[in-house]
Amino acid sequence: MIAGIDIGGTTSKIGLVQDGRVLQQTRIPTTGHADDHAFADALAAAVLGLLKDGGQGDLRAVGIGAPNANQFTGIIEMAPNLPWKHDVPLARMMQDRLGVPAVLGNDANAAALGEWRYGAGQGFDDLLVVTIGTGVGSGFIVNGKLVLGSAGNAGELGHMTMAIDGRSCTCGRKGCLETYVSIRGMRQTYAELADDLAVLKQDGVKCIADAAHQGDTAAIRTFEETVRWLAVGLANAVAVTGPRRVVLFGGIVRSGDLLLAPLKKRFHEALLNIYQGRVDLTVSALPDDDAALLGAAALTTLDIT
Numbered sequence: 189m190i191a192g193i194d195i196g197g198t199t200s201k202i203g204l205v206q207d208g209r210v211l212q213q214t215r216i217p218t219t220g221h222a223d224d225h226a227f228a229d230a231l232a233a234a235v236l237g238l239l240k241d242g243g244q245g246d247l248r249a250v251g252i253g254a255p256n257a258n259q260f261t262g263i264i265e266m267a268p269n270l271p272w273k274h275d276v277p278l279a280r281m282m283q284d285r286l287g288v289p290a291v292l293g294n295d296a297n298a299a300a301l302g303e304w305r306y307g308a309g310q311g312f313d314d315l316l317v318v319t320i321g322t323g324v325g326s327g328f329i330v331n332g333k334l335v336l337g338s339a340g341n342a343g344e345l346g347h348m349t350m351a352i353d354g355r356s357c358t359c360g361r362k363g364c365l366e367t368y369v370s371i372r373g374m375r376q377t378y379a380e381l382a383d384d385l386a387v388l389k390q391d392g393v394k395c396i397a398d399a400a401h402q403g404d405t406a407a408i409r410t411f412e413e414t415v416r417w418l419a420v421g422l423a424n425a426v427a428v429t430g431p432r433r434v435v436l437f438g439g440i441v442r443s444g445d446l447l448l449a450p451l452k453k454r455f456h457e458a459l460l461n462i463y464q465g466r467v468d469l470t471v472s473a474l475p476d477d478d479a480a481l482l483g484a485a486a487l488t489t490l491d492i493t
């Protein structure tokens with residue numbers, strides 16, 4: 189039995205994973221704890237609570253997916269969306285509290301591992317997994333290995349510059365893919381195209397999808413623009429690592445007729461000719477609620493020394 193933990197900006201999920209299935213799960217708020225030690229105490233208590241509630245078998249390891257996590261050091265490094273503005277050695281903190289090995293990894297890499305081990309990427313030793321949400325995260329599997337790079341944080345497709353002097357990004361640079369393709373990016377595109385911004389009174393992008401279905405021209409064009417940026421971004425990534433399959437994850441990609449169908453067409457048009465017909469594009473096969481936990485648990489299957 190492995191405990192998978194997914195640290196999010198507002199909520200952290202904790203689950204028990206066995207044989208690629210989430211047996212039980214719970215969640216705690218990420219914010220509102222006295223400090224990072226109190227947060228680690230609450231996480232450990234949640235794991236022990238799940239085990240007591242009927243986890244059959246022993247806990248063997250803990251896998252934690254988090255933003256700005258360094259897989260080599262086990263430290264969350266000054267994550268802008270988390271409450272702690274200092275480095276948090278969460279892997280060691282959980283290891284101390286639970287007495288089993290703990291592995292910390294970047295949440296996008298965890299998602300990629302989850303898809304590779306348990307989801308739509310099974311059997312593909314060259315794989316790209318892209319998570320589209322508030323930002324754009326990605327994880328690359330190349331020749332059967334997760335690409336970590338020299339500092340343990342490789343695979344930042346979302347911060348690939350797509351437009352020199354383009355939109356300002358949270359990373360401090362300009363024109364990154366995620367400034368056009370993420371929830372934030374799509375809302376900005378809509379705001380630039382629409383005369384009336386009433387649609388944006390609701391959070392997220394479902395409101396834009398609903399408006400597109402009702403014939404709102406700016407909303408339809410927002411999806412068309414998003415597809416254009418994403419198709420080229422993905423084709424660029426394919427040119428670098430040559431995956432056999434690209435898996436997309438996140439609420440936005442569920443807007444099938446608005447996004448996925450036109451994206452497939454544009455993506456194949458944008459591919460370098462040597463990849464034509466050699467790479468397919470598909471959507472995650474994992475249940476939304478379980479994917480992050482399975483991915484976090486899969487971090488413990490990595491051989492890092």
Ligand SMILES: [Zn+2]
Pocket residue numbers: 346347348357358359360361364
């Ligand atoms: Zn950026």
